[in-house]
Amino acid sequence: MKWLWFKVLPKKVQVFNWKVWKGVVTVDSLIQTSISFVSKCSCCSRGCIEDLDHLLVHSDTATHVWEYFGRACGVRCISNQNLFARQGMWFSKASHRSQMGIITGMFPSIISREVWKVRCAARFDKYQMVAENIIHRVVGSLQSLMPKLKCSKQCDFSDSLSLQILRIAKKAVRYKPIKVVR
Numbered sequence: 700m701k702w703l704w705f706k707v708l709p710k711k712v713q714v715f716n717w718k719v720w721k722g723v724v725t726v727d728s729l730i731q732t733s734i735s736f737v738s739k740c741s742c743c744s745r746g747c748i749e750d751l752d753h754l755l756v757h758s759d760t761a762t763h764v765w766e767y768f769g770r771a772c773g774v775r776c777i778s779n780q781n782l783f784a785r786q787g788m789w790f791s792k793a794s795h796r797s798q799m800g801i802i803t804g805m806f807p808s809i810i811s812r813e814v815w816k817v818r819c820a821a822r823f824d825k826y827q828m829v830a831e832n833i834i835h836r837v838v839g840s841l842q843s844l845m846p847k848l849k850c851s852k853q854c855d856f857s858d859s860l861s862l863q864i865l866r867i868a869k870k871a872v873r874y875k876p877i878k879v880v881r
């Protein structure tokens with residue numbers, strides 16, 4: 700859970716993901732608990748019932764997005780995972796020390812938020828959600844957060860490869876100055 704509130708993440712992303720964990724994001728399945736209507740998601744051509752697990756993990760669009768970043772970061776996507784299991788798996792591979800470790804911890808929150816934003820735009824403008832568009836936005840969002848990152852561990856070879864695939868510049872490691880006690 701600590702990664703949901705990670706200080707580098709924008710407030711809006713933190714709050715959105717907190718709502719996701721509380722199950723209060725207004726997807727169709729939540730509205731259906733008070734109003735009866737037929738749900739048709741915006742994320743697949745076949746039009747499924749929209750709930751959070753579907754929209755953020757199992758839909759054609761979300762599957763494509765998670766698999767893309769899973770390949771880039773070396774995190775396996777298990778297809779029958781629900782959202783919390785999926786996010787938890789990424790959090791378990793995250794680390795506060797290295798650049799890729801921090802990125803891995805921020806990914807679940809950023810992916811969910813960008814899928815949601817594109818879903819809302821798709822609902823409003825009635826177009827199909829496109830995974831490549833979300834991938835592009837997630838990478839852009841990560842790139843904009845890089846100046847705020849502080850890491851204490853050098854990138855290893857596989858981290859360097861992941862950063863290259865993600866088109867994110869490698870950050871210099873900041874060493875704490877050693878205090879000399881006289």
Ligand SMILES: [Zn+2]
Pocket residue numbers: 740741742743746747753754758759
């Ligand atoms: Zn769908």
